[in-house]
Amino acid sequence: MVKIAPSILSADFAKLGEEIKDVETGGADYIHVDAMDGHYVPNITIGPLVVEAIKPITSLPLDVHLMIENPDNYIPAFAKAGADIITVHQEASKHLHRSIQLIKANGVKAGVVINPATPVELLYPILPEVDLVLLMSVNPGFGGQSFINSTIQRIEQIATFRKEHHLDFEIEVDGGINTKTAKQCVDAGADVLVAGSAVFNHANRREAINEIKDAVKG
Numbered sequence: 043m044v045k046i047a048p049s050i051l052s053a054d055f056a057k058l059g060e061e062i063k064d065v066e067t068g069g070a071d072y073i074h075v076d077a078m079d080g081h082y083v084p085n086i087t088i089g090p091l092v093v094e095a096i097k098p099i100t101s102l103p104l105d106v107h108l109m110i111e112n113p114d115n116y117i118p119a120f121a122k123a124g125a126d127i128i129t130v131h132q133e134a135s136k137h138l139h140r141s142i143q144l145i146k147a148n149g150v151k152a153g154v155v156i157n158p159a160t161p162v163e164l165l166y167p168i169l170p171e172v173d174l175v176l177l178m179s180v181n182p183g184f185g186g187q188s189f190i191n192s193t194i195q196r197i198e199q200i201a202t203f204r205k206e207h208h209l210d211f212e213i214e215v216d217g218g219i220n221t222k223t224a225k226q227c228v229d230a231g232a233d234v235l236v237a238g239s240a241v242f243n244h245a246n247r248r249e250a251i252n253e254i255k256d257a258v259k260g
């Protein structure tokens with residue numbers, strides 16, 4: 043069964059707690075938290091203080107996607123704040139293996155993420171060490187963008203590597219997920235779909251999540 047990770051980037055921040063409860067009761071599996079620093083990406087969003095504030099609101103895992111420069115400087119703070127999964131960009135970490143080890147040393151599941159223009163092969167050396175691979179299907183920085191179709195072949199490539207090397211990390215896809223792209227991603231091998239605007243721009247979040255889950259089955 044596919045997991046849905048609503049991205050709170052598209053939630054109403056004036057009532058963030060209610061928004062998170064709404065998607066939790068609506069059937070979400072993770073809460074996706076997009077942390078942006080205005081340097082690595084051209085937008086500024088959420089820091090450890092917000093993660094700490096939402097931690098008691100939900101029993102779902104907090105899936106923290108770091109879009110920040112020098113991620114090692116902030117991994118301990120996000121872990122302490124309550125992140126359950128921390129994902130670092132291959133492009134933003136100066137020493138990727140060290141970043142992954144640092145996440146694990148802080149007692150958190152470790153993920154690696156790559157942008158649409160980064161060759162998937164660059165991840166191969168780190169794949170035996172990670173719990174999750176996040177493939178960006180838009181350029182990071184904003185919600186509400188269109189899905190980049192070449193992502194499908196990239197999911198297949200990572201899924202093939204996972205099978206051939208008997209690994210068990212989850213494959214997550216982030217950006218432009220809707221009922222159509224969701225099915226394509228899952229057919230290619232994705233386990234977790236981040237959905238920001240598709241869930242939070244829908245008046246009924248349960249319906250939005252069910253529509254994606256049903257589309258994947260159909």
Ligand SMILES: O=C(CO)[C@@H](O)[C@H](O)COP(=O)(O)O
Pocket residue numbers: 049051052074076107180181182183184185186187216217218219236237238239240
């Ligand atoms: O990391 C990011 C954007 O950088 C995402 O998590 C988006 O927030 C997903 O939003 P939608 O494309 O689903 O609206």
Ligand SMILES: [Co+2]
Pocket residue numbers: 049074075076107216236
């Ligand atoms: Co994200």
